Amino acid sequence: AQSVAQPEDQVNVAEGNPLTVKCTYSVSGNPYLFWYVQYPNRGLQFLLKYITGDNLVKGSYGFEAEFNKSQTSFHLKKPSALVSDSALYFCAVRVSGYSSASKIIFGSGTRLSIRP
Amino acid sequence: GAVVSQHPSWVICKSGTSVKIECRSLDFQATTMFWYRQFPKQSLMLMATSNEGSKATYEQGVEKDKFLINHASLTLSTLTVTSAHPEDSSFYICSARETSGRGQTQYFGPGTRLLVL
Numbered sequence: 001a002q003s004v005a006q007p008e009d010q011v012n013v014a015e016g017n018p019l020t021v022k023c024t025y026s027v028s029g030n031p032y033l034f035w036y037v038q039y040p041n042r043g044l045q046f047l048l049k050y051i052t053g054d055n056l057v058k059g060s061y062g063f064e065a066e067f068n069k070s071q072t073s074f075h076l077k078k079p080s081a082l083v084s085d086s087a088l089y090f091c092a093v094r095v096s097g098y099s100s101a102s103k104i105i106f107g108s109g110t111r112l113s114i115r116p
Numbered sequence: 117g118a119v120v121s122q123h124p125s126w127v128i129c130k131s132g133t134s135v136k137i138e139c140r141s142l143d144f145q146a147t148t149m150f151w152y153r154q155f156p157k158q159s160l161m162l163m164a165t166s167n168e169g170s171k172a173t174y175e176q177g178v179e180k181d182k183f184l185i186n187h188a189s190l191t192l193s194t195l196t197v198t199s200a201h202p203e204d205s206s207f208y209i210c211s212a213r214e215t216s217g218r219g220q221t222q223y224f225g226p227g228t229r230l231l232v233l
Binding site: 034036041042043044045046049090103104105106107108109 | 165225
């Protein structure tokens with residue numbers, strides 16, 4: 001079955017330190033991978049995506065993610081965390097659906113907490 | 117970036133009534149729109165995929181007669197929760213994928229919080 005997993009429910013980091021939010025995937029064929037962020041009582045905001053090309057993808061708000069095919073991972077990273085980065089982060093993968101239509105499925109989410 | 121709006125942002129209704137939620141792509145055309153629901157502290161679960169001009173495709177376990185989806189134009193999809201019950205209370209989020217394709221990105225609306233009393 002095609003799926004995406006986020007092994008950590010919560011990640012705690014001190015402001016100014018680097019952060020990593022983990023994601024692994026299981027898909028058939030080439031993966032289309034995404035990261036989204038959700039602030040309280042808000043919808044999802046797109047951060048970045050990997051379709052093809054460079055394994056290191058740069059996105060919004062200083063975030064980046066590294067695609068690792070051998071480890072089937074797509075971890076989200078940021079060199080220096082800000083308190084305002086505190087939010088719920090979702091990794092997602094595009095999978096094939098009915099009648100060849102594709103759809104995005106989400107991981108369980110990781111709550112990132114940045115302490116001052 | 118592309119903008120997706122939802123209306124209303126929140127709604128409270130009595131049990132047994134029907135509620136309609138609108139999803140609009142404001143600056144792009146969307147052949148395909150998606151409806152998700154999110155329970156507190158949980159991930160988004162895809163309910164259905166709607167394609168403009170055709171019937172929606174529902175995920176396993178989602179009642180199509182209860183959650184009516186209409187995608188009448190390239191910029192509007194609606195979700196109607198019929199005969200709503202308290203267990204339908206949730207955060208409903210729509211998503212739209214641009215027809216011309218900006219690298220297969222889906223853009224999400226801000227969500228609609230439904231509370232059924």
